[in-house]
Amino acid sequence: MSEFDFGLDRLVIGLFTGLTYGMLAVGLVLVYRSSRFVNFAHGAVGVFGASMLALFVADWGAPYWVAFVVAVIVAALLSGLIEVVVVRRLEGRPSLVGMIATLGLSQLILVSALLINTDGVSGFTFPKPTHLPTFQVQSLPIGTPYVAMLVLAPVVLAGLGWFLKHHRMGMAIRAAADDPDTARLEGIPARWMATLSWAIAGGIAAFSAILVTPTTTGAGMDGLGPDLLLKGLAGAVIARMSSIPIAIAASLGIGVIEQLLLSNPDTRDLVTVVIALIIVVALLRQPQLGRSGQDKGRWRRVVLPPLPASYRTVRSIVWLPRLCVAVGIMVAVGLAYVVSNDTASVLTLVSGYTLVGLSVGLLTGVSGQLSLGQFAYAGIAAAASVHVAASTHNFLFGVLCGVITAALASAIVGIPAMRLKGLALAVSTLAFALATSSWLLRQELFLGDGLSPAKPTWWNYPLEYAVDYYLFALVVLCLGVWIANNLRHGGFGRMVQALRDNEHAARAFTVPNRLRMLQLYAVSGALAGLGGIVIGHGQSQLTVNSFPADASIEVVAVTVVGGLTVTLGPLLGALIIVGLPALVGMGMVGQAVLAVAWLLVVIFLPDGLGGVLVRGRDELYDWLARRHGIDPLRERHGVFDVSGQASSPLHEKPRLEGLVPRVGASARSAGPILTVDSVSRRFGGVVAVDHVGFQVAPGEILGVIGPNGAGKTTCFEIVAGFTAPDRGRIVFDGIDVTGATPEERAREGLVRSFQDAALFPTLTVHETLMIAQERAEPTRLWASALGVRTAERTKTEAADEVLERMRLTRFARHSVGELSTGTRRVVEIACLLSLQPRVLLLDEPSAGIAQSESDALGDLLLGIRDELGTTMVVIEHDLPLLSRLSDRMLAMNLGRVIAAGTPDEVRNDPAVVTSYLGADQAAIHRSGLRLATGADDPDPDPLVTRIQSVPSR
Template sequence: MGGFDFGIDRLVIGLFTGLTYGLLAVGLVLVYRSSRFVNFAHGSVGAFGASVLALFVVDWGLPYWVAFAVAIVVAAVLSGAIEVVVVRRLEGRPSLVGMIATLGLSQLILVMSLLINSDGVSGFTFPEPTLLPTFEIQELPIGTPYVAMLVLAPVLLAGLGWFLRHHRMGMAIRAAADDPDTARLEGIPARWMATLAWAIAGGIAAFSAILVTPTTAGAGMEGLGPDLLLKGLAGAVIARMSSIPIALGASLGIGVVEQILLSNPDTRDLVTVVIALIIVVALLRQPQLGRAGQDKGRWRRVVLPPLPAQYRQVRAIVWLPRVLVALGIAGAVGVAYVVSNDTASVLSLVCGYTLVGLSVGLLTGVSGQLSLGQFAYAGIAAAASVHVAESTDNFLFGLLCGVITAAVASALVGIPAMRLKGLALAVSTLAFALATSTWLLRQELFLGDGIAPAKPTWWDYPLEYAVDYYLFALLVLCIGLWVTNNLRHGGFGRQLQALRDNEDAARAFTVPNRMRMLQLYSVSGALAGLGGIVIGHGQSQLTVNSFPASASIEVVAVTVVGGLTVTLGPLIGALIMVGMPAMYGLGMGGEAALAVGWLLVVIFLPDGLGGILVSGRERLYDALARRHGIDPMLARHGVTEGADTSSPLHQAPHLEGLFDRAPAPESGGARPILTVAGLSRRFGGVVAVDHVDFQVAAGEILGVIGPNGAGKTTCFEMVAGFTRPDTGTVVFDGTDVTRATPEQRAQHGLVRSFQDAALFPTLTVRETLMVAQERALPTRLWESALGVPTSERAKAAAADEILERMRLTRHASHAVGELSTGTRRVVELGCLLTLEPRVLLLDEPSAGIAQSESEALGDLLLAIRRELGTTMVVIEHDLPLLSRLSDRMLAMNLGRVIATGTPDEVRNDPAVVRSYLGADQAAIQRSGLHLAATNG
């Protein structure tokens, strides 16, 4: 039918292979539920178990089934040890760090597997199960590995299902995975339950690898690499990384689809492409997998903060980095005249890997996204550059077309990927990398069976020799480093950090998240493409093997080992991870050492080897500062002798003249500035907000009260644009903004705050205020890339004015995450005022601050209304504070408005009293109907 084979034999083989993928998917689900990230070493653990079995049976002569049981136990112990030794040490760090660590573990375990038994992992020589019958289906022989899978896999899955549902330990694993904190309160050792889940997953991986290896027709260890992992991930993703039965069923379907595609010569190369599409579609239908909310507050600063103002007065500190850069470039150029062509070829390769690593540094380091597809863009750019240069006889034009092609490809992948962050982005880009290497680059339009790339020409001098080409690669690398450094330390990089730390707060400050992320994917793709062009044109024959999917994982190692903190990190990593093996041929032992080093860096050196250089630089700068009579501690924290160290809330701000516009009247006006009509929102069967109506006059302060769960914050989310209402409208200053984004509302003056006032923990106070300047002085990508300082200077000057007005100058160089809650509230208000708000939506502004600061906060808010005429809608549980602030109050319960009026009227409304104290008459009488006494 249509060239496809739907015979029973083909379907049976599909079910068998799908069962293998299903076992992998089950293990991935178990690990994800316990650790909330994908274990990229899952397939490698299975390969290690398979190597152990081959060693026991082939070399030691043990009975097959004894070795089978022992190998599974060994793999289970190895997987459990990974959780104890590695994963636990990463607790509290972003989930992508765990995924990066398992990438390193995967390489290490594969090397260990080959060291244990390099000859026993081939499908031709791998031992098969014994004591089992064989049979045929329509002349298709069904060997003992398939029979073992047919018999044992259902038993394993049934046993696992019973264990998780009915055994005390299995139920404890599920409880610890769903809610570790609650499980601990119930006496369940959540950490050890996670270890047990990892061990079970490792045993299942070995079970699958042992039975599938004899059927791989000599594929060997490569058959257990990223391609097999991707097929397991497909079923796991369809199951939302949570349901074992769905993961198994989806995997069976994937196995059948694979066999049907393989039966048609026209589609056999499209297997990986189809699976990649399945994964992306599945992720887009469940975007919650792409959310990285659990990482909020876990990020480290990965961009060096600006030098303290006093340090910039020391000439030695100002000139030292410039001199070092000049010496470094001169030394790199000089190398070309003392090395051989072979060494120069390796150095050119190092330059290419560094450029691709720079793209990883922007994505993973600055924006907190893990992409495993950067070498796919490198291959696409190399192919485009070679073809265009050959057809036009213009190398420079070919290079430009290659870079643009990679940028466009990355942007196209980025369109759906903007919804796929964290886990989802890593999985989808891995799928793209595999689809590119197995199908796209094999097309004649790209690399086909191989092409001979042209060499660049300088003033009619062809760079045929490797030492000459190295100078070209070095020039391109210098350009890439310069542009990347500008992007990291300019407004573009600052916005990426803000979006990484707290996307909602950044959007509330008018940072255009979709545009910035699309620009990020384009720029990172262009950098990766530049690296691919350097690699591609440096080779005599360019083939698909020049850009394997595994290289996308290797370049992550290059970047992490070198360090995400410094722009030069990928260069350091490339010299060690690429240059050393290429020049010295390290062998298995050396590769194992590199994999161990990668893992140790991830665990113990979060800033990589570059972080060590940064620490040395800081100590040197401090020493130079002391020689000029500067106290480093005071200079780095912007503290001067005699400075007022009291809370900014207790220091009167200077707000007069902050806005150019005339203040609005304190209350009243012909038309309300904000009208909410019929606003409703359901989450499943839960009604969070139910037909809420209210109006706010210009210059008015409207207080909103209600017990927890009343729907107040959800209502704010809809008014501010972060949640789409099911019904109702939001009209701001006569304009319907119901469908407007939070950025668009903030641009027009409808601005909100957040309960936690977390802001951007890794940014300094000055940088945070500069993020809020985006409304008036938006960052342009080309200005950041070229390092044009005009806009940055204007933002810094405006931020310094706000610092002075809000009495925050001494905190300017402090990271926001280091501040007290009260000081963060003042910083947040400073940011909000920078946006020149006409209506402020304040969500529990007094939460987490002391009572004395609460009173000072009230004075500050009244001063903002008095001096600037800003309208406010305030959610607050501190009723005395809210009563003091509000002209009117509104009470909500169970998603509905139950009372409106003056503060006294609302506080004493019987419906409001009941919503706080219930229907118990004695309690109501004891309250005296004065809710202020309850303090909310």
Template sequence: MNATDTTLAIGVMGFQLGIDRILIGIFTGLTYGLLAVGLVLVYRSSRFVNFAHGSIGAFGASVLGLLVIDWGAPYYLAFPLAIGVAALLAAGIEVGVVRRLAGRPSLIGMIATLGLSQFILIMALLINSDGVSGFTFPMPPFLPSFTIGKLPVSSAHVAMVLLAPAVLVGLSMFLRRMRQGMAIRAAADDADTAALEGIRAPRMASYAWALAGGIAALSAILVTPTTAGQSIDTLGPDLLLKGLAGAVIARMTSIPIAFGASIGIGVLEQVLLSNPDTRGLVPVVLGIVIVVALLRQPTLGRADTERGGWRRVGAPPVPAAYAAVRGIRFAPYFLVGGCATIAVALAYVVSNETASVLTTVAGFALVGLSVGLITGVAGQLSLGQFAYAGIAAAVSVHLVESWGSFVLGTIGGVLAAAVVSALVGIPALRLKGLALAVSTLAFALATTAWVLRLDIFLGDGVSPAKPTWWGYSMELARDYYLFALLMLAIGIFVSANLWRGGFGRSLQALRDNEDAARAFTVPRTLRKLQLYAVSGALAGLGGVVIGHGQTTLTVNSFPASASIDVVALTVVGGLGLVAGPMVGALIIVGLPGMVALGIPGQALLAVGWLLVVVLLPDGLGGIAMRMRDRWYDFLASRAGIDPVAARAEPDVTQRSPLQRSAALDGLFAVDTEDMDAGPDAAPLLVVNDVSRHFGGVVAVDHVDLAVRPGEIVGVIGPNGAGKTTLFEIVAGFTKPDTGSVVFAGHDMTTATPERRANEGLVRSFQDAALFPTMTVRETVMVAGERTAPSSLLAAALGTGLPERLKARRADELIDRMGLGPFAGRTISELSTGTRRVVEITCLLALEPRVLLLDEPSAGIAQNECDALGDLLLDIRRELGTAMVVIEHDLPLLARLCDRMVAMNLGRLIAEGTPDEVRTHPDVVSSYLGSDHAAIARSGPQLTSGEPLPAGTP
């Protein structure tokens, strides 16, 4: 090496840190920066990550390759045409797909873009099968190429340096100075406010998607000729991950930060690539960068309050009257038995080749069951399920070889997948959707590129053993298919039990409304870790089935794209149905395995499952459920039951449950110690000097509050006084900056909301939203988790006694509270007043010692407030429950509370009896201002001790 080379190549711990590596990293980082900018534009307009972003760029690159290589068009004519095609494609996706998904969870939008990604890549291959290879892809002509030391700088690198900054500057000027650009920013920031200014937010979103699509194509066109050996299959996901890292660092908002961070990503990538031992770690490192960036940000990726648009989990309920019809009662058993008989019989009539395909279908269906649990029930998106399957297969193969026991090898592989899945999911415990999807995508890419290639896993390939049944080796594919069916049956049994038991109900509650679930004692962290482990175990069982069914097992047996395929098959079959993955696997995996579809057929298949996502929210399984309902209606009518009357909604014109007298006598085991406590008793709840600041805003300022057993304390104050924030601190949802919370003699300052609720410190919420997709009965059973928590093992085995006890208790509470006619209706169907009664019923199921009620009369008709007051007083009389009540209805509060405190600007400004507080000068001033004329106009009630008008703000 000459002197010049020595200065350019600096080795540190096996990595090359010379100027050559840094320069090439900067060059590629410029294109990643453009990709990150496009992701930011899309996220700001649609609020989800477009997983088809890299594929759109790859499609644009494919168009350029077609025009230049195949058709002979001049490069600089094809260049803008290819970018324009990608821009139109992106805009078409926004109009044709994204808009149709409005009102549904953002996770569904991400799943749709996964389908689009598959379809777009297939179409790119269809129009130009080899035009995106780094060896043959055209480079920009008329630009210089040279070397720096040993670094070859091609014309594509020069184009990166020239075009990337120019595009960034031009885009920045367009968004900040041009009318159309400012309109795009305004619509992205607040669509409703922009509409008042005459800006059509949907059109602006289409423009943002078009800009992002064009930029993605520019990135792919510039980076492809610099990556020798790059293929279209890896270009889309690989580009996406590299652009996403910079975008997340920029909090999906700042274009300059995204661009600058991406340059650093490019340099980091080149450093890793310089060491042969770390080349496969690029996706892992990028995934870590993304997750760390998410965890360091206060809002992006946090568990949000997105509660609308989720589908109900499980098959639609059958009317109770149908239980008397024998044909309906036994229909599920006949259906399951018939399908099982047909599946087993196929082993004796099909060829070994077909049996091998059916085995693969069973394996994919098992992995799909894990997706159904983590996505359909829990509402999170994992793109690494097939990676866990690959790890389980590799571990199982080696354990069987070492121990000679197929049973122990299978168990070991399943446990390994469960552990890895839980470990990968740990960073996403406090995050939702975006974090888990991105971290598992990175893990899937890393598993294919590095993990499975290690000798301890698959290396260059292994030969798996076949199971032995009472001395008979299942070498033939038809014999092994029976083993696959047995494993699938076990997976279905466990999944069905988890879905319909307390474990699945807890996950659904966390999905619908995480804060309410935690307030009902659902252990968020434990349940999520259990979810990741169980879903990984199911995926691992599928991997064992697939792995041992092959003659030679290699890394190509578990490609990263298969993780997207299992999401596809689960969505096609029906995310909310246990049987969904089986239906989807037969179509997505079985059909191509038995019929040679070719690229056009694969494109049609991708379009088909995309249409299912957009047009059939319940998948093909939803169609099957509707056919089931029609058949049941037919059988019921033959038995003399009127289907219309049986399926009729309960009479909602009846009186509200609040207007019924709730007979609570004898319903609870009363804590006599709390009930007998006198005015001199030690406080049950002590809030000492708590404060909370949000930036420069003081929400709670050195507040002290004590509540004795059985006491009702009212809290009043104008909007923004800090009342709800104080509740958030006491209930554990917000950490105080200073001070402490002591409950029943125990310091609860750092305790989780779940622990506080378990101890009897329970809160309600202003909106009483509860769990929109769950029925009243299911919701009350969620609250029953405090007295009868669900065990994962018991749920998996289908142990029915705990569930029956919980259901019986819920039915008793529902009957006593007058909610019987509403028991089978979902929360989203109920009026605000009825939801409030359901919430109070749930609070009773928790058997609280202190209730924190946040505006319990909100949304309730004025003529029902007296009934609400009677109900709360009955609760105190029967349970001895102390209460802290935030309320604007001062007559109701005066009737309820023994003592009242007033807050303003985060501070307590008055404390005493209701009359003393309502007439306190500072309270009057905080409600009506300090202007004496205004106070005089308010009437004599403010100075005579009479109550303020109901609903005074």
């Protein structure tokens, strides 16, 4: 094996290139801090600036340094324009949408750069800086591009650092990035500061690309965008997308590592792989980066809701979709007998892209996770299928092995990816895609220098011709669409949506998040693998060029343009983005037009072109329903006043008896049903919970009070299993559950609620109650994929009964996000009861509800305890409500229990009074609270009087 070159010359070149990567990383950090997502067009903006310089210098003969300044300014203006025209229009939508939009911009900008740079100026032919000295380090000549990096990069970085720290505009940029709302209150135009950040980042990207391009040894500029982006991302991710000095230092290290790898013939192809590993390791050390919590409440519904039951009584509505599917299949089959082999090859490619697009629809559309590595799984599956089919002479066995290989590859990548959501998952899968195309698929174990794939055989008839093979691709496509549709619209898709909307609430309803996400990665990988197999076996010579890294970006475009809302959206997108250019033969201009169309769809049509068709379908169904005397408005939306008191089910007495089995005496333990034994939890230097302990007897209601920051919710998080204690233990019904997951505790009957009662905003009330039925009827992946409806029917019937008993039937088809807080709280309680709880942990159940509903809520909770025997621990700030509910009460402050006893004893404990009002005796006296001494206040506060006068139980 060859050795690495640790010479001074390599070190110097590595530091020079690292400086340039550091500049790129700085731009990525600036954009992320202002917009909270990665600008995947960042490298493309830099390439555009480099193309402008090539145009000015090589074509127009402009002086280099004048062209340099102008090109940097043009790139800065372009980047600022992107923020104004595109990013602002996406405000309020998930960061995932912003990243998808920049993917489209990346394609458009790269095509525009190639149109500008018509002479193909790149690599050694790219203009080099002039009027700079050259020198030699050992045997390595240092040209003017490296000298320019050495001289200019420190100057630009120092200037940028001074600007951000000391200039008024720079400080405004930092303030707007840290807290836009507060910045606006201080008179800082936060939006324009974001625009300025984007402009600075664009100029820096052009600066980097202009100096890097002459050192790329003849590489084309069209491939420079993703490669440059990846190297800049490595430094930015190590810096946690926040620290500019760390980004620069990390990038210097990246540059040195790259040069060391290039110095060894055995490792020069591993540069992308090593950088990808660095990115993944850096992300795993900071899993909070890119968490999707910031997108909570921003998601749209991406799975079509079921039609109203009354619509299914209209024969034309029932048979119309079946007729359309049958006609579509017949037309697709008929094409095989009328088109040429060239056209059939294009249709096969469309089928392959559609299958990969179905995997994107599941992963990105349903779960809200952006993966940029789906075509890598397609390539892996194709290679495995071809090898196995050739060695076993069994085509179907080869296909099966290819699908399994892709599923395993996706699941393996998914193991760390379960911690890398949002931004982090997109970055890590992009790195995986680039590493796969640049190294993995080039190995002899996979595609090597090329393979000759076998063709399938039907009844001893080999499908050698493209028109025959297209029929095989069509059969595989129909299979993939059927499975994807079953998954999207069955219990599996519903659980994935729930995890996307509110992971903690889903886990509290016994949905195993790790298992379901791992299954999702495996299934999406298998679908992508099917697409790769269709593409791979359809070619006469299969090479790594059949699965380029940018195809993973293109397949995202296919899915988004077609529409994430409908299963067949990727087919529509593939016909337009893949099929149309191949059939018509679009040039660069046509590709630019397609890229613009992609961008416009992302901005103006959130549901894609498929969403337009769905709206047309709904109007047709509504027209057909009206012809049969059905009111579409009432059937689809119901009629109720969200804010009105009469609409709230809290004011209607539910039928609780018989809803769930009454909690009986436990055979495990005759003592307390719940024991919290001296638990503690620190977050850094902050003590959130400090040796908290209490016991709850069966059937008891224990109230917990304390000021904000007292540690009450953190204590609940520990009891429910969402936060691990540093010390102490949780004993539930005689069993130590300290190490149990939230799902395991919920299945045993230890169930919690959440302060906001947000539940799953994009799911309907009926679907939310079906999620709560997972404890009794867990969804099986194979059953959901095959469309087996037995468990679904059972859950539907159970949900219908709960809706009727809890007076929620009229809200069944409404999404949870449409409901008032009081109604959402009843829905949440209905879900909790569906879990057959033995102990309910209720976190501020009256938060956000109207005062008029508070008494009704108290009646409901008391009814649950009295009629179902449910034990409760209730955190509440409404002292009259809590005093009415509680048998006992405890108070917390600064993470500790400071009082326990009857409601009256706790309310009037001096430590409790002090924790709420401080040690100021005058303030205590003015508050009207009576201390244990019994001193009376001559003029008590009415609210406090009400608190004291509430009878305790």
